[in-house]
Amino acid sequence: MATNNERDCGDDDKRIVLSDRELDVIRLIVKGKKYRDIAVELSLGYETVKTYTARIRKKLNVHSKTEIATWYLLSVVGKCLPTDDEGNTDS
Secondary structure: OOOHHHHEEOOHHHOEEOOHHHHHHHHHHHOOOOHHHHHHHHOOOHHHHHHHHHHHHHHHOOOOHHHHHHHHHHHHHHHHOOEOOOOOEOO
């Protein structure tokens, strides 16, 4: 299940709301999965995965699966990284 940080991402003026299923698809895209592999893993049809991906691209205003993965890593995972007092992530 998605956390609040994952489901409701972005600044207050640019909030992006994603469904749990959209986040499932994004997580598998981040892992480098192809549409057919995502469909099998989530017990969805191939065309359904393509539809979810198209909706995700529209919500995020991106054009590729690589951009979806980059958005997720920077916007969701990046928010969860511990930082020091100056805002730097721990190495």
